[in-house]
Structures are given as C-alpha cells and as structure tokens.
Amino acid sequence: MSDQQSKLANVLLAPVVSEKSTNAAEDSNQFVFKVKKVATKLEIKKAVELMFDVEVDSVKVLNVKGKVKRFGRTLGKRSDWKKAYVKLKSGHDIDFASA
DSSP: OOHHHHHHHTTEEEEOOSHHHHHHHHHHOEEEEEEOTTOOHHHHHHHHHHHHOOOEEEEEEEEEOOOEEEETTEEEEOOOEEEEEEEEOTTOOOOTTTO
16 A cells, blocks of 8 residues: 555544434435544545545535533533535445445
8 A cells, every 4th residue: 555545544534423424325425424634625535435446526524613511610622523525426335334
C-alpha cells in the first residue's frame, strides 16, 4: 500500500448508524461517515472509492459542534467533529455487514 493510499485509509473514522442515516441510504443512496476534521471533499471521495470499490457522485460535509455537558458541578464539552454525506452513483451500494 502506497503512502497516499494509507493516508486516504485514515480519512474515514467510522460510519454513522442512526435512523436518519438509514433513511438517507434507503431513499437517496447516501451514506454517512464520521471523518477527520481536516479532511476535504476530494479526500473523502477518494477514500470511499478506495475502501469500498464504488463510484461516488457527490460529497456534502458539515461540522458538528460538541455538546456542553455537566459532570457534577463542572461543565465539560464534547469534541467537535466532521460528518460527511456521500452520495453514490446509481447501481453502486455499500454493505457494512460484509465490509
């Protein structure tokens, strides 16, 4: 594996499995991933194509702000993170059960 491929393999952190992401996958062939905060749309596209052997149509990203939580008397804050909505071209699909 080349240096470029190993860098792309580290861009995707985890798939986001929720009711909203499941509906997006069923309705519009979009899959949701938690990605590195410094990742660009092009890096995310190349990483998904490399990891799952599919063709990506478009990528939308958004920064998720961490929630402020209370730990006893003190206030704490969860880390901010980046979410990517990846739309695949028709005929392509990602099966997380076999991947």
